[in-house]
Amino acid sequence: MKLNPAMERFILQWGEMGSRWGVSRSVAQVHALLYLAPGPIHADEITDTLSIARSNVSMCLKELQGWGLIELVHVMGDRRDHFVAEQDAWNLMNLIAEGRKQREIDPLVATLARCRDEAAADKAIDPGVAQRIAAMHDFIVSMSGWYDQVKRIPRPILRKLMAMGGKVARFVK
Amino acid sequence: MKLNPAMERFILQWGEMGSRWGVSRSVAQVHALLYLAPGPIHADEITDTLSIARSNVSMCLKELQGWGLIELVHVMGDRRDHFVAEQDAWNLMNLIAEGRKQREIDPLVATLARCRDEAAADKAIDPGVAQRIAAMHDFIVSMSGWYDQVKRIPRPILRKLMAMGGKVARFVK
DNA sequence: CGGTTCTTTCAGTAATTTCTGAAAGAAATA
DNA sequence: TATTTCTTTCAGAAATTACTGAAAGAACCG
Known part of the structure; x- marks a missing residue:
């Protein structure tokens, strides 16, 4: 996903916030990205957008699911798991x-x-x-x-x- | 200071709590010790009781003072700085x-x-x-x-x- | 002053946490 | 069933954070 400056700043700040409150930076960044994203996105897109390892993305997604902050959804015609974040x-x-x-x-x-x-x-x-x-x-x-x-x-x-x-x-x- | 089992457990748990919320373990332990202590104590006593380096105690005390969680006090007839924690x-x-x-x-x-x-x-x-x-x-x-x-x-x-x-x-x- | 006691600083080390890449696992497809 | 696509696991590497010890600094004392 193409990040404009506002999104990038938001995600970096959210990651910073996470790390000050005992949440790993990448977990918080993944969360921020999903919160902002206009629709469901899949792991590879997160990997590319945030430049973190695919495996790490997998772990982060799992943790966020454990908190109930994101949900696994499927997109018609795409085998890959997609995710959406709680918006409220x-x-x-x-x-x-x-x-x-x-x-x-x-x-x-x-x-x-x-x-x-x-x-x-x-x-x-x-x-x-x-x-x-x-x-x-x-x-x-x-x-x-x-x-x-x-x-x-x-x-x-x-x-x-x-x-x-x-x-x-x-x-x- | 001699720690009985209840105090020791309290201090360890408080330290654990701190580290989950972005506060270093020793800062939280020093705070817990001062909270429990029956009166003002000095840095060397903290060093001995918690088995952490004297210099580290100094840093922890400074940080706790920065938060206003402890106060520097003096004890009559003792040159050393003593500290007490907010009790409420x-x-x-x-x-x-x-x-x-x-x-x-x-x-x-x-x-x-x-x-x-x-x-x-x-x-x-x-x-x-x-x-x-x-x-x-x-x-x-x-x-x-x-x-x-x-x-x-x-x-x-x-x-x-x-x-x-x-x-x-x-x-x- | 010179010595003593106590405190702080900080560079280096240790410990912990986080992240990566390779490989295995699982699910769909041909 | 073999192949492809996608996901997860996990041992080790990298990065970060916390801690130590030596040395300097500051305050007091005789």
């Missing part, structure tokens, strides 16, 4: 949040709970230390629970709540 | 969010705006592509603006809003 930014954010919660936050909470229990059982431990471990656990559980609730709010309502910004505070005394 | 999880989250916004989101938005303008000016560009670039820019600006508003809500009110979870949706029709 809000859905995108949800998929990423959900994935990271499952892969990172949930295990983190499990470990923190274990730390807390170990600390509580250990007579030799400083009570302040035990208390701080528990506080961190509780905070993350509480944030996580809040997210689980909020993600169930219907999109249009959420949009309005967002638009209200700090004004939601009015409803609480 | 909520403040912690704010500092991290604020730091990442400034370092990553704001530059991202600037680049996306530039992409959008370039795309709009380019006659040869697919209108759908230009539209998707603009959509991503707008989405991130809107999330970013929401965050700026929410962070100004007083802590107790925010706490109540959080506790309401999905029930805030009631206020919108």
Whole structure:
């Protein structure tokens, strides 16, 4: 695919962003390309456009599918696998949040709970230390629970709540 | 400092967490140690406790100070610099969010705006592509603006809003 | 001052992560 | 079934990132 300067800049920046948040640069670039692409594209086109190895493209596509960020589709009259990306930014954010919660936050909470229990059982431990471990656990559980609730709010309502910004505070005394 | 099993597990997990989110393992471990520590500690104690080079500890401390996550303090009768970590999880989250916004989101938005303008000016560009670039820019600006508003809500009110979870949706029709 | 203690810098090394290319695998076609 | 086309796997190479140790720098002390 021919990239114009705007697309190229977008893809490079997205790759940079990925690498700062623990996602490999090429995964993020492939994602950006698919997000921008006007239609389904196949692996060889990604290889040519981004100048990365065909095998790497295959791995990236697999990872993106694992996150639900892209979908494998078929194009009539073409044997090759094609891919399209989720186009709605809000859905995108949800998929990423959900994935990271499952892969990172949930295990983190499990470990923190274990730390807390170990600390509580250990007579030799400083009570302040035990208390701080528990506080961190509780905070993350509480944030996580809040997210689980909020993600169930219907999109249009959420949009309005967002638009209200700090004004939601009015409803609480 | 003598680490009991709960502290050690906490620190290792925090380090692991850091490395998945683009923070070096030792920075996160030093932070975890300071968070747990019952009082101010100095660099050599961190070196001994975590078994990392003294120079590395110095770098980690500097970075953590840059984020405002730890503070340099002095202990009476001791020339050495000591450090304490922010203890409140909520403040912690704010500092991290604020730091990442400034370092990553704001530059991202600037680049996306530039992409959008370039795309709009380019006659040869697919209108759908230009539209998707603009959509991503707008989405991130809107999330970013929401965050700026929410962070100004007083802590107790925010706490109540959080506790309401999905029930805030009631206020919108 | 000269010595001592503590901190920082930075070039080089080590460790980790990412990417590539060759080869095997799978699916369609002739 | 043999051939072609497309996809995946994976061992090793390359690139990146993190860490160390030596040395310089800074602050204090006698």
